Amino acid sequence: MAKLMLYHAAPSRSSIIRWMLEEIGVPYDLQLLKLAEGEQHTPAYRAINPMGKVPALKHGDVVITEAAAICTYLADAFPQAGLNIPIGDKRRGAYLKWLFFGPSCMEPAVVDRAFPRKEEPRRGMLGYGDFDTVMDVVANAVEPGPYLMGNQFTAADVIVGSNLRWAMMFDLIPKRPEFVAYVGRFEQRPALQRATAADQALAAA
Ligand SMILES: N[C@@H](CCC(=O)N[C@@H](CS)C(=O)NCC(=O)O)C(=O)O
Known part of the structure; x- marks a missing residue:
């Protein structure tokens, strides 16, 4: 099992994170949610994202939600991919x-x-x-x-x-x-x- 798990539905905003993960090039698993069937509102998923929305990302025992926060987090967590501007850089x-x-x-x-x-x-x-x-x-x-x-x-x-x-x-x-x-x-x-x-x-x- 990969350390990264993307809670995903296609097409949706979680496709942004799939793109980001492919850019980073690390293995990840997917947990698919059927939005039309309301799977984002089950108690199990609300425990991951109380907003009842995708994307959510689990990295080990860290859970991150909100697409832009996830991208920021991933870029910082995997700096070798060169997708972040590190703290200390004026840019x-x-x-x-x-x-x-x-x-x-x-x-x-x-x-x-x-x-x-x-x-x-x-x-x-x-x-x-x-x-x-x-x-x-x-x-x-x-x-x-x-x-x-x-x-x-x-x-x-x-x-x-x-x-x-x-x-x-x-x-x-x-x-x-x-x-x-x-x-x-x-x-x-x-x-x-x-x-x-x-x-x-x-x-x-
Ligand atoms: N602010 C959130 C928005 C997430 C969002 O609206 N996701 C939609 C899919 S594009 C969703 O999960 N909709 C299902 C619902 O609201 O029931 C983010 O940027 O991650």
Whole structure:
């Protein structure tokens, strides 16, 4: 049995972690959950993630939930994969900013746009401000390339890249040339190709 166990459903946000694990290149096991059958709400799984959501990752006896936290954790726990910016490196500030920006700004901006609220909240009350600013900020960050942190591909790209990939796939954001070029660079990565093929096979089964 591998030391790492991913609680997974395909396709879902846990596919982000599958990609991350393939990038790291260590063995892992999967525990599959059928979300449509409510397996994420069983008492056994709620003991792992009380939110009743995937992904969750077990590393030995450590449990981590929330996709961006899992990616941050894995990058630090397996530094030999070169996907983290270590503590003490000045670039870690920007690296952490992008890891948090995915779930705290990009995701809510995209979801709010897909499912508009009856009453428009005040910009100052929304952590992400407004959709167009979020898109402009991300476009400016990925435009120089190849990755958010320059030449180094990091866990931040797994988070921000997954967000952009998914949102463009479902036409939830404009296919800006900066986004298309950035995401296009990932499609060639063997780790993403392995994770995607394995998840497609799971989804089809
Ligand atoms: N904030 C969580 C979101 C996780 C999430 O929403 N997962 C969805 C799948 S994409 C889920 O488990 N949905 C099942 C449910 O809510 O019942 C993260 O980033 O990990």
